Amino acid sequence: MSSISDTGPWPPCPQDFNLTAHVLAASDRAPDKIALAVVKPTGAQRWSYDRLRSAILGSATGLLQSGLVPGDRLLMRVGNSVEFPVAYLAAIAVGIVPIPTSSQLTEPEVQVLVDMTDPTAILHDGQTACPASVLVIRTDQMSEWYGLSPAPYAFGDPNRLAYIIFTSGTSGKPRAVCHAHRAIWARGMMMDGWYGLTRSDRLMHAGAFNWTYTLGTGLLDPWTKGATALIPAQGVEHAQIPLLLKRHEATIFAAAPGVYRNILKSGSLDLPKLRHGLSAGEKLPASIRDTWHAATGTRVHEAFGMSECSTFISAAPGSPDLPPESLGWPQQGRRIAIMGDQGPVPIGTPGIIAVHRDDPGLMLGYLNQPEETAARYQGDWFLTGDMGEMTENKDILYHGRADDMMNAGGFRVSPLEVEAALLAHPDIHEVGVTDIDIKADTRVIAAYYVSDRPLDPTALESFATERLARYKQPRLYTRVASLPRNANNKLLRRALPDHPPL
Template sequence: MISELMPSSPLAPAPSPFNMAEYVLQHAERLGDKSALEIVSADAAPNATWTYAQLERAVRGVATGLLDQGLQPGDRVLLRLGNTVDFPLGFLGAIAAGLVPIPSSSQLTCAEITRMADLVVPSLIIADPGIALPDPAPCNVIDTETLHGFTDLPPAAFHQGNPERPAYIIFTSGTSGQARAVLHAHRAIWARQMMWDGWYGITEDDRMMHAGAFNWTYTLGTGLMDPWSVGATALIPAAGSTPDDLSALLHSESVSIFAAAPGVYRQMLKHDLPPLPNLRHGLSAGEKLPDFTRARWVDQTSTPIHEAFGMSECSTFISGSPSRPSPNGALGFGQAGRHLAVLDADGAPVPLGAAGTLAIHRSDPGLMLEYLNAPDATAAKFQGDWFLTGDSASMSETGAFTYEGRSDDIMNAGGYRVSPIEVEAVMAQHPGISEAACVEVSVKADASVIGCFYIPSDAPVSDDELSQHAHALLAHYKCPRLFQPIDCLPRSTNNKLSRAALRLLVDAHGKEIT
């Protein structure tokens, strides 16, 4: 038997005409007074609550305000916003108007967002004060006060069209070291219903809390869009919430489903958790969940964590779920409706149990349209009808997939995929570094960080100085947290850097990373 998962009942195509924002807010009329979004805080402050009716009204008002700026359907809107309700209002408001929003991390530096803006060419930027902007600004910039004013404008009609048309753009790192702009269609939200039972086990009675920032696609989808699509309540911790705050909020807010990256679970488990009688299960994605972390969570809460595997180009497509938990050591199962395979170098499915490249059939409705302005990079990801993930996996007789490792050298920092080439280029700008190479380094049983190994120009440079240099030019999550001077970088016979050999050189003894 071969490692190919054929869908027994493929997901029906998205209806046409279609608008992603209208689909997400489809329950507003039926559940108008129900809480859709609550920004929750561990202090005594009352929750900032938005009902479904308020949310839909505000989103359609924002759509009107954006169109009043002279924008036309298909124009791009760059979002430079913090972890407030402004983010989903700007995101869904743009989509409602037929515009194409581009979420971006508020941590990005001026140099980073300038390069990204040059690639996507936005027609408008919506920005929080104090968050870095492209320099020079390529278009008009409106602030959050102006955005708030839009919410009271007459509601715009949802822009209708083919579900294959562009809806939004997200950024992901590639092996080239250049951020790739991933263009998704309106149908991407329609495809996410395969996760409802295949991962979440969610109903409209759930109160789901996600610990991530709005701009992260994991939070944007799992924490907001999907709960709203089923009529559930989305809970987002207020900015500045600590891991201890999250533990308290799980109890006080009667959370039934909790979603976070593995690192968040690890931080929360540094202290005993309170009783969580309403919690049914946790969700984890962004990086591999360590068995050590999972076991401690189950021991303290008596609830499972269901893990999912995915990527920016297709969101999550393999997962465990309440109805079908993952076997020990496995990633999970292909979600119902997915067409997946494990392929050899010639593009043929390998035998069951053998390792190969994990691939998604091009017919998957959640698959991206393209890498923007990069036709060669887009074409390189396909082999016939298969989109190659670049990850190695194997498939068992039960249909469970096991992760065998990354086929490239992309690092994973707290759930963010980071190109080593991008970080190396920045570190090499320091005058005290002659040459640098970066890899993901395991520092604990349940944690890994970005490690920078460098050849000093003269004497080794202090860790503090190198950290300051990195933070001046890179987003926080991209910055190395371990620095190791070495005499030379390991290379293969053809003089190519050997990252596998480099990982063996790390000496993290005495370096406690928190």
């Protein structure tokens, strides 16, 4: 049997469609309900659905009055503030194409993105690094825009360009990923297939406003459903999040694995309203999942996706227990395959995880890169670049990035398997592994770990010997202050050898 999962078609997106209008439809049903609370230990800033809609559509008018027109591109240099999602949705409402960027980028890095996308203007908060090569619109004007007359939505073909985001891809170079308005419609597949989200939920996301994981899972999806989004204010530490979860009666919590790890260090967790957690961004270690369940009595449901298609494989409330290496199942409406050189591989055979080209959440393509876009397809399948394996139960076992796979004495080894084994060590907080050259034609596995104190290499070797086959065991151990990660907090394994040791 071939490794193909077809869960049936998702209802088609309406032909006259606008992403922002779809997100804000709940504001008509419950205008006085709290859509957003920005929370901190000393209080909260609350936005009703009516206030949120007024701010977004008033800002849309402000953008038009600033000289922008539908089809223009607006590069966003906005930090962790409410202005980020407001401006993002305001632009899309009137057909302006927002281009979110990480606030951590330096000015030369931003200039590269400017050269790639040729924006008409840059929306700037006055704090993030920003070149002055094009028209700059300041976010400090936005509070005045909130009171302007609401702009009408620009409806149209759901396949037209809505926004552009960046991904480093497998090459390490940024790529501009173009998404259509229909991308928000496709996110409906996550509502039951990952979140278990209802209108009565209060979903807290631990990330910053300007992180795409927060933007989608933490804001747009709860607003689409008519739920309440809770976002920790800038400066809130991970150790303070349990207090905020309890005080604001969060029912769902979303974060990257590292946040769960840090919260678990903060002590006992009393979260009576929490139903479950969500994890994405990188593989969730089994040790964190199990420790969280023991501490809170709630499960963490994991999802797998990418910038080009958001998340499309996941576990969900009510789904059976899965082995640690499993990502979950293709969501209802998805068509997923595990691909080899000749097409879908047999069940139980590793290959590249692929998404069918008709998936409504799949990108339009890479901006101005038709050859690079075409190269990601094998027939009707978009190749993710991640290795996986489909079981008889149709869940997907994860084997890591194809370019992260290691070669140890002729054996192909997944770094995730080695990392999971080492994370069981009580003194290792984080670990990343990769293979390195030690001499001509000789590569060995090297482990880079974060701990409070240096650990004896001989003891680490003994620990690994008990848990890993000889060819999977690291030959070198290096203590580091932190692991190298990209702007989306994903581990950069190929950068580990150049990371400074302690």
